[in-house]
Each structure stands twice: as structure tokens, then as C-alpha cells.
Amino acid sequence: MxxxxxxxxxxxxxxxxxxxxxxxxxxxxxxxxxxxxxxxxxxxxxxxxxxxxxxxxxxxxxxxxxxxxxxxxxxxxxxxxxxxxxxxxxxxxxxxxxxxxxxxxxxxxxxxxxxxxxxxxxxxxxxxxxxxxxxxxxxxxxxxxxxxxxxxxxxxxxxxxxxxxxxxxxxxxxxxxxxxxxxxxxxxxxxxxxVPDTGSSSKMMVEVLDQLSDDIDDPSAQARFKDEVLTLCREETDVSPRQVAAMAEKFVPREHVSQALDNAAESYGFALDHDAGLPAQRVFKRLERTWSKVGVGHGISVLLPSELSLQGVRSSDDDEGELTLTLTLLRRPPNE
Structure with missing residues (x-):
């Protein structure tokens, strides 16, 4: 040649x-x-x-x-x-x-x-x-x-x-x-x-999920959303935009999901194929790095290691302006 x-x-x-x-x-x-x-x-x-x-x-x-x-x-x-x-x-x-x-x-x-x-x-x-x-x-x-x-x-x-x-x-x-x-x-x-490739499509998916996570105001609901997405990525070989969109609609309005996908498509120059499978492990690893920072309300975020997930947040504010936050964390099994 x-x-x-x-x-x-x-x-x-x-x-x-x-x-x-x-x-x-x-x-x-x-x-x-x-x-x-x-x-x-x-x-x-x-x-x-x-x-x-x-x-x-x-x-x-x-x-x-x-x-x-x-x-x-x-x-x-x-x-x-x-x-x-x-x-x-x-x-x-x-x-x-x-x-x-x-x-x-x-x-x-x-x-x-x-x-x-x-x-x-x-x-x-x-x-x-x-x-x-x-x-x-x-x-x-x-x-x-x-x-x-x-x-x-x-x-x-x-x-x-x-x-x-x-x-x-x-x-x-x-x-x-x-x-x-x-x-x-x-x-x-x-x-x-x-022309989308696996790498750019996976990165785009992560940015959409990150935007949807930010749209969830309640820290406990946000943590549940993240855990469900990460569990899906750990258990499946491939994940599709349609799967994660259906999961996100349990936490945010459907129009928020559509808007996040449209914004990403405009930024990347292509739209995700809703039924195309993306490598679940690649999505999981990107999300794990992105989602180590967790919001707990009141404009406060904490960094959690990958083996811990946030289950709940209780806050109390006394008359002297002292704010107390109580976090409930779950340790994931080592085989996850």
C-alpha cells in the first residue's frame, strides 16, 4: 500500500x-x-x-x-x-x-x-x-x-x-x-x-447526569439518584441514554432531562442515540471521580471516598446561629 x-x-x-x-x-x-x-x-x-x-x-x-x-x-x-x-x-x-x-x-x-x-x-x-x-x-x-x-x-x-x-x-x-x-x-x-465515538458519548452522558444531579435540591434524594445510577453502571455491561433518562425522571421533571440532553447535544455537536449502549464501566469511573463531592445542603459539600455513600442529612439551627449537620453514611460492600 x-x-x-x-x-x-x-x-x-x-x-x-x-x-x-x-x-x-x-x-x-x-x-x-x-x-x-x-x-x-x-x-x-x-x-x-x-x-x-x-x-x-x-x-x-x-x-x-x-x-x-x-x-x-x-x-x-x-x-x-x-x-x-x-x-x-x-x-x-x-x-x-x-x-x-x-x-x-x-x-x-x-x-x-x-x-x-x-x-x-x-x-x-x-x-x-x-x-x-x-x-x-x-x-x-x-x-x-x-x-x-x-x-x-x-x-x-x-x-x-x-x-x-x-x-x-x-x-x-x-x-x-x-x-x-x-x-x-x-x-x-x-x-x-x-461523528460520535464511545469516548465522547460517554463523557457527554456523564455531563448530562452531573447536570441532572445538580437539579435535585434535596441532598438525600440527590444521593439516592447517584447511588441508583452507580449501581446500574456497576451491574450492567452497557447503559443507554434511555435507561438513565428513565431513572432521572423519578427525581426531576421530564422536561429537565430533555433540556439537559439538548444542551449537551448543542455543546458536543451531536445527539446521543437513546438506545445505543455505552460502556458501563467507563461511565462509572467518570462518575465516581465527578461525584466524590456531595452536597449536604446550606451551600456545603463534602468529599466522600468511593466506598461510602450518603444516606441522609439532618440539620438543626439553634437560637445562637449554630448549625449542626448529622450525616448518615453507608459503607458499600468490598466486592462492589
Whole structure:
């Protein structure tokens, strides 16, 4: 099987429309020598291919109306040449660069070949925008004298914004290191949704359960909810969102459960499959770390070791303002 390689490279400069910064398109592809190719493969390609960064193009009515997906399909079918598709990608990015926090930057469009695809290989289009330049010191040798000078450039091992669009299917790997404030790279430019994996789904489930636990005001009821969830995770191989939702509805209104799931879906970029089983032990271990801090009322929390669970809280407040809390704890059997 062929090793991944860099076939073509084009560089364009994309500005911010809201600041009147113009788009500068290169009229030819860039020559790529072996040293540049090695840096791109070790930095951009290696840094973006990960299950945690797997997304899928989407459109509300027809996937072919997703502009970036449409452009790249035209290229892979041979209807657009490489420079033309790179320029269309740059124009599309410029059109969506209007948020005041979006910086001007260099856009690198890279054609990769030899990417794994089952027992075969496929091509991929890499789209990387560099918004932050790194400063370097370079040593210059002349005769017996060494001088130091300053240089500024792009670090391919530190991806600001990137995407790898694969030839076969609507899959795209994406990363947006600086996108906490705008999110335009994923939502507007790529228009892509996260493809859930076991790790991200389990983490999302834990965050939903933690939010629901915080919605339970009574410390004793909160403790019972946590014990029931942890017991379920200890006894089952897999747990589904539908199971934990049904359990949570005994403690909080159904609309709270739906809202917690909707909030998590918006944050993660995908919704949990209600009937999909998640590894119970993974969920249990995450919850055990998260739920070691237990609220006992009056704004007070205590840290409990994993072998103890809170069964009840009694409080008394005398006339002199002294508050007494009595906690009833249960020691779990060692085999749990």
C-alpha cells in the first residue's frame, strides 16, 4: 500500500470582510520539496486524523447544497482542477469571515494521496488556515562568525484551523483551536456535525447526569439518584441514554432531562442515540471521580471516598446561629 504523500499545495490569504480586508488569491500552485512535504505530513496530516476530530458534512435539505462538500466532490470527480478548487474554497472562507474576532490568515490547501481506505487508498484535500505566526531564532554561520536573526513563520504542528476532506464519503476531520468565541469554522464554513465515538458519548452522558444531579435540591434524594445510577453502571455491561433518562425522571421533571440532553447535544455537536449502549464501566469511573463531592445542603459539600455513600442529612439551627449537620453514611460492600 502506498504511503501518504503531498501531491499539490496552494496558498491564499483570507481576510475579514467586516474589517475590509481583501482576499488575495495565488494564480498558481506552490512547489513542494521533500523537506516541506515531510513537515506537512508530520504536522498537518498527523495532527488532524483522529476519531475525536471526525465530523460529517450536512445540509438541512440536500447534502449537495453544502458548498464545500459540493466543490470538493467536483474536484474528486475531475470537474475542477486543483488550483480552481483551492480558489473556490478560499472565496467560500472569505464569505464566512465576518465575525470581528476572526483574524486574517494564510490558507493552505493541500492535496494528499495514499491515505488509507480499507485495503486501498484514497485522496484527501487538506484545508488549513494559519492565524498565528510563530517567532523563531535562526543561526547564520559566516566564516568563523555566528549571528542570530529573527524569523516569523507557520508551525504545521500547531493547527489553528484545519480540515481534511476525504475522497470517499462525506467524512471530514476538523479542528478549530481558536474557535471558542466564533465557531464559524465548523458551523458556517465546513457546516459539519461531530461523528460520535464511545469516548465522547460517554463523557457527554456523564455531563448530562452531573447536570441532572445538580437539579435535585434535596441532598438525600440527590444521593439516592447517584447511588441508583452507580449501581446500574456497576451491574450492567452497557447503559443507554434511555435507561438513565428513565431513572432521572423519578427525581426531576421530564422536561429537565430533555433540556439537559439538548444542551449537551448543542455543546458536543451531536445527539446521543437513546438506545445505543455505552460502556458501563467507563461511565462509572467518570462518575465516581465527578461525584466524590456531595452536597449536604446550606451551600456545603463534602468529599466522600468511593466506598461510602450518603444516606441522609439532618440539620438543626439553634437560637445562637449554630448549625449542626448529622450525616448518615453507608459503607458499600468490598466486592462492589
Amino acid at each position: 502506498d504511503e501518504p504523500s503531498v501531491e499539490r499545495l496552494a496558498v491564499h490569504r483570507v481576510g475579514n470582510l467586516s474589517r475590509g480586508e481583501r482576499l488575495q488569491l495565488s494564480d498558481r500552485a506552490t512547489e513542494v520539496d521533500e523537506a516541506v512535504s515531510d513537515l506537512i505530513l508530520a504536522g498537518y496530516l498527523k495532527g488532524i486524523v483522529s476519531d475525536k476530530r471526525k465530523y460529517q458534512f450536512f445540509h438541512e435539505s440536500d447534502l449537495n447544497q453544502n458548498e464545500l462538500y459540493h466543490f470538493t466532490r467536483q474536484f474528486f470527480r475531475g470537474e475542477l482542477d486543483f488550483l480552481a478548487v483551492s480558489q473556490r474554497i478560499a472565496r467560500h472562507l472569505q464569505a464566512h469571515s465576518q465575525h470581528p474576532n476572526i483574524r486574517e490568515g494564510d490558507l493552505l490547501v493541500i492535496l494528499f494521496n495514499g491515505l488509507p481506505y480499507g485495503e486501498d487508498t484514497q485522496r484527501g484535500l487538506g484545508v488549513f488556515k494559519s492565524e498565528v505566526r510563530d517567532d523563531f531564532l535562526t543561526v547564520i554561520e559566516s566564516a568563523n562568525v555566528f549571528d542570530v536573526s529573527h524569523a516569523s513563520g507557520i508551525n504545521p504542528r500547531l493547527i489553528d484551523k484545519g480540515a481534511l476532506i476525504l475522497e470517499n464519503g462525506p467524512t471530514v476531520y476538523a479542528v478549530d483551536r481558536l474557535g471558542n468565541q466564533t465557531k464559524f469554522w465548523l458551523d458556517d464554513f465546513l457546516k459539519a456535525l461531530r
